[in-house]
Amino acid sequence: MQEIRIDLPIEELPTKWYNALPDLPAILPEPKDPADGTPTIENNRRIRPVALNEQDNSAKRWETIPGEVLEAYLRIGRPTPLQRAVSLERHLGTPAKIFFKREDVLPTGSFKLNSAIAQAYYAKQDGFEALISETGAGQWGTAVCIAAQSYGLGAKIFMARVSYEQKPYRRYFMKLCGGEVHPSPSNLTQSGKSFLLSDPQHPGSIGTGISEAIETALAHQGKYAYVSGSNLPHVLMHQTIIGLETKKQLAMAGLKPDTLISCVGGGSNCGGLMLPFLPEKFKDPDSLQFLAAESDSVPRLTKGVYEYGAGDASGLTPLTKSYTLGQGFVPPRIHVGGLRQHNGSPLVGLLRKEGLLDATALSQEEAFQAGRLFSLCEGILPAPESCHAIKAAIDSALEAKEEGEDRVIVFCLSGNGFFDLAGYEAILFKEGHQC
Numbered sequence: 001m002q003e004i005r006i007d008l009p010i011e012e013l014p015t016k017w018y019n020a021l022p023d024l025p026a027i028l029p030e031p032k033d034p035a036d037g038t039p040t041i042e043n044n045r046r047i048r049p050v051a052l053n054e055q056d057n058s059a060k061r062w063e064t065i066p067g068e069v070l071e072a073y074l075r076i077g078r079p080t081p082l083q084r085a086v087s088l089e090r091h092l093g094t095p096a097k098i099f100f101k102r103e104d105v106l107p108t109g110s111f112k113l114n115s116a117i118a119q120a121y122y123a124k125q126d127g128f129e130a131l132i133s134e135t136g137a138g139q140w141g142t143a144v145c146i147a148a149q150s151y152g153l154g155a156k157i158f159m160a161r162v163s164y165e166q167k168p169y170r171r172y173f174m175k176l177c178g179g180e181v182h183p184s185p186s187n188l189t190q191s192g193k194s195f196l197l198s199d200p201q202h203p204g205s206i207g208t209g210i211s212e213a214i215e216t217a218l219a220h221q222g223k224y225a226y227v228s229g230s231n232l233p234h235v236l237m238h239q240t241i242i243g244l245e246t247k248k249q250l251a252m253a254g255l256k257p258d259t260l261i262s263c264v265g266g267g268s269n270c271g272g273l274m275l276p277f278l279p280e281k282f283k284d285p286d287s288l289q290f291l292a293a294e295s296d297s298v299p300r301l302t303k304g305v306y307e308y309g310a311g312d313a314s315g316l317t318p319l320t321k322s323y324t325l326g327q328g329f330v331p332p333r334i335h336v337g338g339l340r341q342h343n344g345s346p347l348v349g350l351l352r353k354e355g356l357l358d359a360t361a362l363s364q365e366e367a368f369q370a371g372r373l374f375s376l377c378e379g380i381l382p383a384p385e386s387c388h389a390i391k392a393a394i395d396s397a398l399e400a401k402e403e404g405e406d407r408v409i410v411f412c413l414s415g416n417g418f419f420d421l422a423g424y425e426a427i428l429f430k431e432g433h434q435c
Ligand SMILES: Cc1ncc(COP(=O)(O)O)c(C=O)c1O
Pocket: 110, 111, 136, 137, 138, 139, 140, 229, 230, 231, 263, 264, 265, 266, 267, 268, 269, 270, 337, 338, 339, 383, 385, 386, 414, 415, 416
């Protein structure tokens, strides 16, 4: 019984985030301004809370989580359970044990609240009036709106146009939480106008949303704190609460993981789950696999190049070194909004570059099929992004079956899929499809 659902006692909630920067296998390449001299580094510093700028360059291995943030973590249901997918294991006939970290149970439906709460807290401390940000599928935007509201701040969100249309309930949710939501590209910013000029049907992306949010924050300095949903070191650090809890939960059950899996867009749930396990990975790289599952429509880690590039579509962010498909890459209109991003986290990129992170690219169809199987077995409906991690976990469990290996597989169930049912319907039950 104890192994089916491992609950961490409230008193065991980690009180510090883990900052991996001092422990990386190589120095993280510094952000740079573009060749035309635009002061993107300084511009971005000015629209962010001071503490977050500091956290991006911190040499401290452990960062104390502010008391108010810890209280909020308890309120939203942390620590989250680590659960075993026993029915799925039986269905697959695998000797592997499959565990999943239940970030889907957080009130907005995903892990994104872990960082949104922290960023809202620091923005309030610095006297900003509102938070501004991008969102792909809407999970990050919802988390920003709820976190902003809980600190008496406003929220303005640029949501990738394709998701704005595909996932109306997510934007209704943001509105309900007091947020202002615009489809990106929009006519509200120069960046948005230029994307629309190049393609009036532009589907938007996380990158177009970032451009519009940063441009707006720069035009109203002191009013909007720009908060980032992924990529940056401080976001990954806040998300280490996931891996730190998981580590304690596995220890409670006397288990050591063989494979850690997450889906990967910008890389924050991947970093959040895996970075706390870096010491174990360094000790014996072959005994612990880190595996990232990306969309084959946006194959950054498997087909991208490791080079400097901007994180947004207009070049308003500093250039960071990571795996990228290029600033001009417009992701196809897939139903997996949270993975539609042309570049990713420098930290995750470095792990990949140094051979510490494996990656697999999956089609949305095979991911949705895996998500459906998971929901039939476990009764839990996963977000389309999380379906990629599930498919990778299933493949790993089947490999263990073939090799007769008793493997411990842990994946991050990064979110639930209640607002994504139109995607399931379109992909799995489209005309003529054999389901
Ligand atoms: C449910 C869910 N999982 C995963 C992701 C991917 O984000 P990241 O790569 O930063 O973990 C997103 C992004 O929006 C998401 O909504």
